[in-house]
């Protein structure tokens with residue numbers, strides 16, 4: 409029996425309050441038709457199928473001032489990001505490959521998790537995190553996925569076994585966000601579902617503490 413099975417059994421017996429699982433997806437680029445954003449949304453749809461409530465924080469919403477530890481003032485967008493991550497039981501992050509690694513936009517947003525350093529659940533502690541990368545070739549997509557998963561590890565998150573690297577050299581999504589590649593679509597959805605299912609443990613624990 410897994411930890412998840414035990415937690416669900418306790419919840420069913422009424423020993424843990426029912427708490428909806430909350431999954432935050434963040435990332436993308438400032439491009440109007442961002443492929444990365446479409447990939448994150450497909451994965452969030454999988455998280456939703458896995459029973460989670462979801463929230464998407466787009467690339468545009470992540471356009472924050474350069475993170476500087478010395479500066480403590482926070483605008484509404486930074487507060488929205490941090491408060492959403494604090495509530496998150498699971499997280500999905502998507503970044504394009506820019507020059508062999510994640511983009512500055514996404515790295516800067518992730519640096520804001522320093523505001524969570526003294527939380528009861530610091531950084532991504534206790535949360536499953538699904539990672540998605542896009543690149544105009546396999547090399548960039550794969551090195552970016554590896555970099556992103558390394559950052560998740562540094563932030564004490566639990567990388568899901570599956571990560572999704574996407575080569576966008578040929579079109580992967582249509583204008584409405586529908587994935588044109590059956591295999592990539594199922595990988596994105598499966599990873600989202602995996603995040604939602606693993607995040608259930610944290611949701612139940614959070615619920616028991618909030619009760």
Ligand SMILES: Cc1cc2nc3c(=O)[nH]c(=O)nc-3n(C[C@H](O)[C@H](O)[C@H](O)COP(=O)(O)O)c2cc1C
Nearest residue numbers: 437442443444504505506507508542543544545548
């Ligand atoms: C500044 C910049 C740097 C890039 N560097 C790389 C790279 O090193 N390797 C790669 O495969 N693709 C690179 N790309 C391509 C993007 O990763 C790719 O087009 C990605 O899918 C864009 O995501 P979007 O559609 O969400 O904007 C770069 C694109 C830009 C604009």
